[in-house]
Amino acid sequence: MLPTYNTDVLLLRACIESVLAQTYPRWQLCIGDDASTDSRVRECLQEFRAQDERIQVVFREENGHITAASNSALALAKGEYIALLDHDDTLAPHALQRVAEAIAENPQAQLFYSDEDKIDEQGERFDPHFKPGWNPDLLLSQNYICHLTVLKAALVKQVGGFRLGVEGSQDHDLLLRCMPHLKAGNVVHIPEVLYHWRAISGSTAQQGCAKNYAATAGVRAVADYLESEGLQATAEPGTAPNSYRVRWVIPQHAPLVSLLVPTRDGIDILKPCVEAILSRTDYPNFELLILDNQTRCEATLRFLEEVSASDARVSVHRWDRPFNYSAINNFGAGLAKGEIIGLVNNDIEPINGDWLTEMVGQALRPEIGCVGAKLYYPNDTIQHGGVILGIGGVAGHSHKYLSRNEYGYFSRLHLVQNLSAVTAACLLLRKSVFEEVGGLDEENLVVAFNDVDLCLKVREAGYRNLWTPYAELYHHESVSRGADNTMAKRKRAQREAEHMRSRWGAQLDTDPAYNPNLTLVHEDFSLA
Known part of the structure; x- marks a missing residue:
């Protein structure tokens, strides 16, 4: 034609x-x-x-x-x-x-x-x-x-x-x-x-x-x-040429969102995180559950006591067992009163006040499962523009290290889109969906890839996962847990990667949100 x-x-x-x-x-x-x-x-x-x-x-x-x-x-x-x-x-x-x-x-x-x-x-x-x-x-x-x-x-x-x-x-x-x-x-x-x-x-x-x-x-x-x-x-022009933004209406009675923040000591990162969430979030109905994993630092303990006493939205819950990211968040999800659960790292700081409103609007859609945010390093480069399966063997972050204002591959850093997975550093989904897929894998994925595994289970259940550039936050990645720089940590990371390969197999190499002509070595959408 x-x-x-x-x-x-x-x-x-x-x-x-x-x-x-x-x-x-x-x-x-x-x-x-x-x-x-x-x-x-x-x-x-x-x-x-x-x-x-x-x-x-x-x-x-x-x-x-x-x-x-x-x-x-x-x-x-x-x-x-x-x-x-x-x-x-x-x-x-x-x-x-x-x-x-x-x-x-x-x-x-x-x-x-x-x-x-x-x-x-x-x-x-x-x-x-x-x-x-x-x-x-x-x-x-x-x-x-x-x-x-x-x-x-x-x-x-x-x-x-x-x-x-x-x-x-x-x-x-x-x-x-x-x-x-x-x-x-x-x-x-x-x-x-x-x-x-x-x-x-x-x-x-x-x-x-x-x-x-x-x-x-x-x-x-x-x-x-x-x-x-x-x-x-409603629809309006997007932030990239020839692009569009859809704003999803929040019900008049905004549903309760339960934000789960696992932490241990580290008041220097936890306090800015909590204070930023409480002061920079326009969304009117959320609770902040701080999941304390064996904090010993007196200053941190005092802060937890003070913030939970001074703000009714905040509660502190003790998890007195060895660190297990999946188990801690599953524990928190069991305590959550909200219709929507937010998995949030203790080193996250919101930038725009409507970040949670944007994510909730997406998460309430019946066909949508996990919703991810646009995360920056403190130097205003991209930390997370969504997760691409297969990069590095299991998964990697889209557009990592690009400047905050760059458009990315054919403007994708400025576009709401479906992705196979998003990071749990800041992830929202309906509690019913979280429970339907059995939550996070406590047994096999203690530290790494539990978010990717969750997203793939949600996708397998028939939901579309989604990433939005209109929820912007800083992420001081891995500051609280540290790098995998010991033999024990390296072995654990290897075990978790092997489990992902065993569990999801070829799906990790055929990401429908990506293209087979693009690289699985780098995170920059360059040619394979």
Whole structure:
């Protein structure tokens, strides 16, 4: 499906010739020309139509913008699947062959999409985008699917084709209207660059802010999706170009959140943590359970006594056994009165007052399991942008050490998205979900990877885990426990890593929130 309007004829020829060059022969090119005023465009299209009967063209009598032209092209379509192609982009020669193979392997699928790159005016390819698998919350934040998009024709017709009024974000809008019919089992990501997006002056491929009307249309598309699904949320522009933020409404009677903070001694980190939570949290209904694991420091004990006496939200509970992170938090979860549990390290300090409101709004969604936050080292570099499975053998943190304000890989440091796992340094989930999966693994994961294991159990139970950049906190990582710098600690860490490999196996090497073309050695989204 190809809408055209006064296209540079050289680029239009390159586009159509890339279809003619396909190794897969069973295709139909449906072109809707939107009343181009450049006679050379009509001549070019007539020439190609005469050259190959698989090319069909409708010449619109009046200009109706890209949505109308797309619907005119759609009306010509006779195939079972619809592939979207822009008038100055090109396909890789094997693009349709790969799609046909994917269809044969996944006949139930409704949506197929591939990786892509950009191509400049000199024909040089650059900036490949290696995308994750099906990621509904990322799609609400950004049209990460983009090119190449192939949809079941029956689904496109079922949702009414392209919608007038969202020109510039018509493809994103179409995907959002299809989303109620899409799930991981009927969406197929082909991890190959099959589409070359033309980056020329004025295009969004070259500058994300080049088409402001597209960004406005995108906000409307997301907002209309939320309204059509009856979801209690609002949409607004995101902090990255062509991105969107969804704010989920908290009920009038905000549910109680139980924040669990394990600690031992260390008043120098515990006090700033507790005071920051109490003073920098706008959310109106939370309790702070400090889980004291054999504190001996007199100053720390005094602080615990004082803070629990002076603030009704704070309580102290003794855990008089050897350190076991999983067991301590399971103990705390049993004491928690809240509908939502927050696992919080004692070296965390909130930055923005609405951090907990943001996380609660996400955690209350029935389909969402674990919710993670954006964590920084004290020097304002990224400590946690979500967890990627397989890095270093088990899991690693996304975008570690990048500057606080950097966008990250295709803006992902600024986008709410589904991830396989997030760190328990600051993690929220409904208590019912925590109990459903049996909490944290006390027996096998005393210190490390218990959060990853929890997230994978939650995912296995059918929930989507999620990371949000709109809950920002500092994390003085491992200050309280220390590094794994003794033989005993190293052996324990090795045992826990081996347990994860034994328990989760190949899942650790095939993270659907990542891409197989990207590295499992580093945490920077570089090529493998």
